[in-house]
Amino acid sequence: MNLSCSFLNIVIVLAFTTSSGKKFHRLTVHCVKKYFLLFVLNLLPIFHTNTFTNPFSDSTLQEGDIVFRRKRSAINCDSSCFWPKSSDGLVKVPVNVSTEFCKTWIAEAMQEFTTLTCVQFINRTTETNYISVVPGESCWSHFGKIGGMQQVGLMKTGCMSKGAIQHEMNHALGFLHEQSRSDRDNYVKIMWEYVIAGEQGNFGKVNSNNLGLPYDYSSVMHYGANDFSNTSGKATIVPIPDPSVPIGQREGLSNLDVAKINKLYNCCSNVLHKPNDTFSSVNYPSSYPDNSNCLWLIRIPQHQIFLQFDAFDLQPSPDCTSDYIRVYDGSSRNSSVLLDKLCGMGSLPSLVASRNVMLVEFVSDEATAATGFQASYSQGEDSASFTELGDISNFCLANIHVQN
Numbered sequence: 001m002n003l004s005c006s007f008l009n010i011v012i013v014l015a016f017t018t019s020s021g022k023k024f025h026r027l028t029v030h031c032v033k034k035y036f037l038l039f040v041l042n043l044l045p046i047f048h049t050n051t052f053t054n055p056f057s058d059s060t061l062q063e064g065d066i067v068f069r070r071k072r073s074a075i076n077c078d079s080s081c082f083w084p085k086s087s088d089g090l091v092k093v094p095v096n097v098s099t100e101f102c103k104t105w106i107a108e109a110m111q112e113f114t115t116l117t118c119v120q121f122i123n124r125t126t127e128t129n130y131i132s133v134v135p136g137e138s139c140w141s142h143f144g145k146i147g148g149m150q151q152v153g154l155m156k157t158g159c160m161s162k163g164a165i166q167h168e169m170n171h172a173l174g175f176l177h178e179q180s181r182s183d184r185d186n187y188v189k190i191m192w193e194y195v196i197a198g199e200q201g202n203f204g205k206v207n208s209n210n211l212g213l214p215y216d217y218s219s220v221m222h223y224g225a226n227d228f229s230n231t232s233g234k235a236t237i238v239p240i241p242d243p244s245v246p247i248g249q250r251e252g253l254s255n256l257d258v259a260k261i262n263k264l265y266n267c268c269s270n271v272l273h274k275p276n277d278t279f280s281s282v283n284y285p286s287s288y289p290d291n292s293n294c295l296w297l298i299r300i301p302q303h304q305i306f307l308q309f310d311a312f313d314l315q316p317s318p319d320c321t322s323d324y325i326r327v328y329d330g331s332s333r334n335s336s337v338l339l340d341k342l343c344g345m346g347s348l349p350s351l352v353a354s355r356n357v358m359l360v361e362f363v364s365d366e367a368t369a370a371t372g373f374q375a376s377y378s379q380g381e382d383s384a385s386f387t388e389l390g391d392i393s394n395f396c397l398a399n400i401h402v403q404n
């Protein structure tokens with residue numbers, strides 16, 4: 001009798017052990033030993049990740065590209081799954097990118113996190129916990145921080161679009177697929193009859209923490225309509241009630257992707273896209289918090305941006321090295337500066353961006369004694385067409401293979 005150690009067998013064996021022969025008893029002991037050994041083995045990579053290189057040896061691949069440790073639930077990721085925030089308010093995630101890649105292009109994809117969120121992907125030097133981006137035969141990532149070195153696999157010919165890279169990095173930050181949200185049935189219908197046999201697990205639904213933010217058809221974390229379809233032209237995911245809503249874009253982080261990262265990591269950065277709006281430092285008009293590093297990316301359609309500060313009160317310091325405001329004429333900290341470090345009190349002149357994008361940065365140190373600022377912006381009267389040129393280098397475009 002060749003009984004295996006399935007859960008059902010264990011139950012049967014335990015139920016009959018007292019009244020059955022030694023064979024069942026031996027099986028029970030054998031199975032308990034086996035499961036204890038598996039338990040111990042499963043823990044080992046968690047604590048010895050520096051010598052652990054095969055990402056699948058102790059893991060299971062779920063939802064197509066997410067690697068879960070057996071001991072970790074995708075649902076119950078606690079704070080240890082998240083990357084820590086440093087004293088300057090930034091979440092610095094060390095990354096090492098394989099020399100086999102065009103690093104410029106991957107850096108462009110990661111730069112968008114840096115610009116729009118408080119998550120900063122930095123070059124890994126000696127940090128213990130870090131992401132290693134390696135070539136893969138598929139595109140995959142672990143879920144959240146696992147401790148030690150953790151790999152992100154990118155297929156050179158399949159997932160080098162900006163959004164696809166961001167998708168995998170976002171898994172490593174602790175995000176699941178958008179269509180696996182607990183409330184997804186209100187927004188999409190899964191067409192099970194068109195899902196490739198054996199791939200149904202990619203369309204599971206989990207008891208997710210939705211952060212109080214809306215379902216996002218535009219998320220880089222959303223599958224495309226025809227992913228895992230067994231029939232050409234037949235969608236596996238259909239948005240409801242409007243089936244024509246596009247899903248599965250991999251062009252770049254959506255507004256809600258950004259909002260969710262900032263919410264999960266308790267950041268204060270935002271993307272403002274209304275033609276006119278008002279924004280302020282955290283807690284305004286009460287004192288702003290210590291060690292904050294907040295960004296407001298104003299990105300409106302086709303018009304220049306006019307910005308004015310309605311109130312301004314920042315802790316003064318020599319050369320404004322403690323707390324300061326800085327405004328950029330573009331979408332990143334690499335853009336030209338419209339207003340360099342400014343602190344203290346008083347009225348500021350209005351600022352005009354040369355295009356439809358402006359970035360406002362607010363930094364505070366560990367000691368605060370001021371109320372912060374409030375600012376408003378509006379679009380210009382002109383009808384000239386401005387588009388965001390972006391900062392994408394053409395250096396590596398020949399090596400890019402965009403995901404279909």
Ligand SMILES: [Zn+2]
Nearest residue numbers: 065066167177
């Ligand atoms: Zn994924």
